[in-house]
Structures are given as C-alpha cells and as structure tokens.
Amino acid sequence: MRLYLPFSICALFLACATTMTTSQQPITVAIVNGVVWTGEPDKPWAEAVALSNDRIVAVGRTSEIESRVSAQTRVIDAAGGMVVPGFIDSHVHFLAGGLNLASVQLRDAKTPAEFIARLKTFAATVPAGTWITGGDWDHENWGGELPERSWIDSVTPNNPVWINRLDGHMALANSAAMRLAQVPLSGGDKPGGTVVRDASGQPSGIFKDNAQELIDKAVPEPAPAMLDRALDAAMTYASERGVTSVDHMGTWEDLAVFERAHRAGTMRTRIYAAVPLSTWERLRDTVRARGRGDSWLRIGGLKGFVDGSLGSHTAAMMRPFTDAPKDSGLLVNTPADLYSWTSNADKANLHVIVHAIGDRAINIQLGIFEWVERENGPRDRRFRMEHAQHIAPPDIARFGRLGVIASMQPYHAIDDGRWAEKVIGPERARTTYAFRALRDTQARLAFGSDWPVAPATPLEGIYAAVTRRTLDGKHPGGWIPEQKITVEDALGAYTTGGAYASFEESDKGSLAPGKLADVVVIDRDLTKIAPETIRDAKIQYTIVGGRVVYDHEATTR
Ligand SMILES: [Zn+2]
Numbered sequence: 255m256r257l258y259l260p261f262s263i264c265a266l267f268l269a270c271a272t273t274m275t276t277s278q279q280p281i282t283v284a285i286v287n288g289v290v291w292t293g294e295p296d297k298p299w300a301e302a303v304a305l306s307n308d309r310i311v312a313v314g315r316t317s318e319i320e321s322r323v324s325a326q327t328r329v330i331d332a333a334g335g336m337v338v339p340g341f342i343d344s345h346v347h348f349l350a351g352g353l354n355l356a357s358v359q360l361r362d363a364k365t366p367a368e369f370i371a372r373l374k375t376f377a378a379t380v381p382a383g384t385w386i387t388g389g390d391w392d393h394e395n396w397g398g399e400l401p402e403r404s405w406i407d408s409v410t411p412n413n414p415v416w417i418n419r420l421d422g423h424m425a426l427a428n429s430a431a432m433r434l435a436q437v438p439l440s441g442g443d444k445p446g447g448t449v450v451r452d453a454s455g456q457p458s459g460i461f462k463d464n465a466q467e468l469i470d471k472a473v474p475e476p477a478p479a480m481l482d483r484a485l486d487a488a489m490t491y492a493s494e495r496g497v498t499s500v501d502h503m504g505t506w507e508d509l510a511v512f513e514r515a516h517r518a519g520t521m522r523t524r525i526y527a528a529v530p531l532s533t534w535e536r537l538r539d540t541v542r543a544r545g546r547g548d549s550w551l552r553i554g555g556l557k558g559f560v561d562g563s564l565g566s567h568t569a570a571m572m573r574p575f576t577d578a579p580k581d582s583g584l585l586v587n588t589p590a591d592l593y594s595w596t597s598n599a600d601k602a603n604l605h606v607i608v609h610a611i612g613d614r615a616i617n618i619q620l621g622i623f624e625w626v627e628r629e630n631g632p633r634d635r636r637f638r639m640e641h642a643q644h645i646a647p648p649d650i651a652r653f654g655r656l657g658v659i660a661s662m663q664p665y666h667a668i669d670d671g672r673w674a675e676k677v678i679g680p681e682r683a684r685t686t687y688a689f690r691a692l693r694d695t696q697a698r699l700a701f702g703s704d705w706p707v708a709p710a711t712p713l714e715g716i717y718a719a720v721t722r723r724t725l726d727g728k729h730p731g732g733w734i735p736e737q738k739i740t741v742e743d744a745l746g747a748y749t750t751g752g753a754y755a756s757f758e759e760s761d762k763g764s765l766a767p768g769k770l771a772d773v774v775v776i777d778r779d780l781t782k783i784a785p786e787t788i789r790d791a792k793i794q795y796t797i798v799g800g801r802v803v804y805d806h807e808a809t810t811r
Pocket residue numbers: 345346347503704
C-alpha cells in the first residue's frame with residue numbers, strides 16, 4: 255500500500271538518490287541568482303539550487319547550475335532574493351484552520367460592539383439551524399472582559415453559536431447552543447474545566463477547557479466533503495506562506511481526511527499527523543500493521559496535554575497568577591495518567607509530544623520524561639514539549655540535558671507579550687518564551703504557529719523571535735529583549751529543527767543533493783535587512799516535491 259511504505263524503504267531510496275547525483279539527471283527546476291541559505295552547517299551559503307523531479311540534485315554557483323539547464327528546465331530567477339529550505343510548521347491544527355478560513359473572523363475584533371456586529375453580519379449568510387463555529391475571538395483586545403451569551407443572542411436568533419477564543423481553551427455558546435446541548439443551569443464543572451457564571455448565577459455561555467465538552471458533544475461533525483475542502487484551503491494557505499510541511503496535532507478522524515487526500519494524490523503540504531496520547535495502543539497496532547507512512551503523510555506521533563493556556567488562566571503554575579491570587583491554573587490530566595501513557599508509548603517505540611505551558615506543567619512533564627528515559631533505557635526518542643512557554647529558571651537547562659525538543663511558537667510571544675506580565679508578573683516573564691536561554695543551553699528548538707491560534711506565517715514567526723516586538727507596539731526594543739535570537743537561529747528552528755522534531759532530518763529541512771525538493775524563494779535576504787522589516791518580506795515561490803505550489807505571479811492557482 256502506497257501510503258504506508260516502511261520507513262526503511264524511504265531511507266533506501268534516499269541513499270539511491272544521493273549516489274545518482276550526476277549530470278545524467280534532467281534538471282526540472284533551476285533556481286538561480288539567489289542568496290541560498292542551505293541549513294547545512296558545513297556549507298551554509300550558495301547561489302543556486304537544481305531540482306530533478308522530487309529531489310534536489312545540486313546546490314552551488316549559478317554558473318554551474320545554468321550550464322546544466324535544458325529545454326525542459328523551468329528556470330526561476332531569484333533576483334538576489336533569499337532561497338531557503340521549505341518551512342516546517344511544527345505545530346498546527348490543520349483542519350480547524352481550514353474550517354476557520356470559511357467561518358466568522360473575530361480575531362481582530364477590537365471592541366465588544368465590533369465582535370457582535372461581525373457575528374450578526376456573518377449569521378445573516380448562514381442557513382437557519384446551521385452551527386456557527388470557529389471565530390478565534392480575543393477578549394484581551396478590549397481589556398479582558400469575557401463575552402456572554404446575552405451579548406449575541408439577539409443577533410443570532412436562528413443559529414446555534416459555539417465560537418472559541420483564539421487559543422481554543424475557552425469558547426462562547428449562545429442560548430440556542432446551550433439549549434441543544436441541554437446544559438444544566440447548575441453544576442457542570444468537571445476536573446480540568448470551568449463553567450463561567452453570570453451575575454444571576456446562570457452559565458454565562460463561556461466554557462473553559464474540559465467544560466467545553468458540554469457543548470462540543472452537541473455540535474454535529476462536519477461532512478467529509480467539507481473536511482476535504484478545509485484541507486485543500488489549509489494547503490493553499492500554507493503554500494502561500496512558504497510552509498511545505500506541518501506537524502498536525504489532531505485526531506484519528508483528521509488522519510482519515512489526510513489519507514483520503516493522499517490516496518487521491520492531492521497533497522501539496524507534507525503532514526506528520528499526531529493522534530491523542532491516550533490512544534497509544536491503537537497507534538502501536540496501526541504502525542505494526544501498516545508502518546509509518548511516507549514523506550507526504552507520516553504517523554508515529556502522539557500528542558498529550560498537561561495543562562491549559564495562560565490566556566484562559568488554565569496554565570498550571572507553581573505559584574498563583576499575579577492577577578488572580580487564589581488561582582494557579584489546572585492540570586487537564588493527572589500526572590499518573592501522563593506517566594503511564596508516556597511510558598507505554600515510549601516502550602512501543604512511538605513519539606511522545608506533550609503540551610505544557612505553565613512552569614508547574616513543564617516541571618511535571620520534564621520529570622516524567624526523565625523518569626521514563628531512565629526506566630526504558632537509551633533510545634532515539636526525541637520527546638517533545640509543545641509551547642514550553644513559562645519555564646522555571648532551573649528547568650531551562652534540562653531541555654538540552656535531557657534532549658527534550660522545545661517546540662515553540664514565537665508569534666505567541668509578541669501576542670501574549672501584550673498582557674502576560676499582568677497575569678504572571680515581571681519576574682516569571684523573564685523566562686517566558688525563553689528562546690535564547692534554551693538555545694544557549696543546547697536545547698533543540700522547533701518553531702511553529704499553533705495555527706489557527708496564530709497565523710501560520712513563518713516570516714511573522716521569524717520576525718517575532720528576532721525582534722520580540724509585541725503586537726501593540728509597546729516594546730519597540732523587544733519584550734524581554736535578552737531572549738531574542740538571530741535570523742539564522744530562527745530559520746534553523748523552522749527548517750532543520752522542524753525536520754529533526756519529526757525524525758525526518760535525513761530527508762528534509764536543508765538544501766543538499768538527495769533531499770526532498772522542498773524550497774522557498776523570498777524576495778529579500780532576511781539577514782541583510784532591518785529586523786523590524788522581516789515581516790514585510792514576501793514569499794515568491796513555494797516548491798514542494800519539485801512542484802511549484804505557490805507562484806506570486808500566477809493569478810489563478
Ligand atoms: Zn495546539
């Protein structure tokens with residue numbers, strides 16, 4: 255079966271491709287006159303890259319590559335722009351992102367009035383009875399007052415509404431949604447979840463973390479055709495941004511959508527699809543039966559959660575939040591469960607990927623990783639900590655020492671940086687999004703976006719990691735500037751770091767003969783421009799597997 259080629263065959267093929275780097279191979283695409291950043295430590299810079307079908311066959315001088323061009327070659331003139339390995343976004347929710355592209359847009363609603371007005375306009379375009387989901391609202395845009403169902407009931411009379419905050423850790427239901435979900439007017443709180451109440455003691459419509467299940471269970475599953483459309487929209491969105499690979503954090507149902515696209519031959523973005531950590535036995539059996547997939551769609555990763563998010567006050571902290579002195583967040587799973595899942599998955603040779611945001615959550619999971627490694631013995635396991643946002647200072651060096659990959663989203667730093675100090679105070683903020691401290695202690699970094707929580711735009715992420723300028727413009731010199739990193743470090747975390755984080759560094763993440771032909775052309779050299787202008791750079795071409803999937807000059811795609 256094509257999808258589940260054993261990994262050893264891929265490795266074998268790569269070896270063949272490398273030895274066949276000869277002039278007989280026809281060059282299908284030549285990118286010339288560029289500033290090529292290869293990501294290869296011993297040969298970091300070049301001018302041109304030659305591709306033969308889905309592999310890179312040469313990296314070198316423009317004159318060398320031009321001498322091998324034939325009538326069949328498509329020549330792309332980078333015109334002094336930068337050429338880099340295809341970006342790997344190491345943390346996305348790809349189908350949620352795709353579905354959101356087609357739903358109400360609330361991320362940048364600046365006031366409650368605008369929030370309500372946009373929902374009203376959108377609801378008028380939706381058939382009666384259809385659920386309105388997505389939204390990605392952010393109450394921090396208007397000072398932090400949580401929305402309530404009373405705000406939106408009158409503008410959404412015909413539709414159940416269930417719209418999430420941009421971090422996905424809380425969501426707002428209207429009264430119609432609550433009726434359909436038969437939410438009890440009292441109680442409903444559960445471990446790891448909160449039902450927010452209004453002044454009269456009734457549910458306000460806001461449900462946090464595990465309490466979101468109260469409404470989630472009533473939302474109908476999107477039809478397969480809609481999910482296929484969402485995936486296609488997500489791949490287009492990724493290609494426009496120079497993203498050639500994503501690590502998707504999702505479900506078995508999501509995997510079925512990707513498998514459908516893979517069978518149909520419509521994949522334009524490579525996907526490493528993680529499934530829930532608690533389902534490790536099913537993944538073990540699936541890998542045993544079918545292997546781990548191929549370079550377009552791979553499995554083997556399991557995603558778990560320790561805590562919630564800072565914006566929802568559900569990150570697990572060692573000490574209470576500065577602005578909520580009785581509250582120190584919550585654990586969404588018990589340490590005993592996390593240990594058991596991590597240990598069993600690791601014994602089954604699977605890849606454990608765990609979300610931890612608060613310093614207490616990070617400390618607990620680092621302890622579990624350390625303990626499991628000691629118990630299960632040495633192996634190339636590449637444990638991953640997703641987000642790793644607020645690290646207690648003594649825990650920073652443990653990432654490098656234990657070989658735990660810090661899978662981080664730099665855009666969150668310039669987004670949360672607007673209000674994070676209010677929530678955790680100045681002292682804890684100093685080791686928040688500690689890119690530099692992690693790098694200096696030899697931790698491996700993999701960067702991503704958490705899309706649709708943040709835009710899946712690596713150029714924005716690089717800008718964020720390099721400048722740390724918050725979105726509100728209040729930190730022109732950078733928020734916690736000592737945690738800034740260089741453009742090359744940030745590029746590495748989006749390319750080689752991402753490839754390592756999915757066990758694919760022998761196949762992608764850098765530009766070298768034999769590697770997959772995943773290449774991005776940017777209109778300027780990011781290392782030569784003022785850092786604050788990095789976000790103005792434009793993607794010119796995105797190439798995946800030797801095929802141009804985004805061309806800035808093409809009017810239709
Ligand atoms: Zn996520």
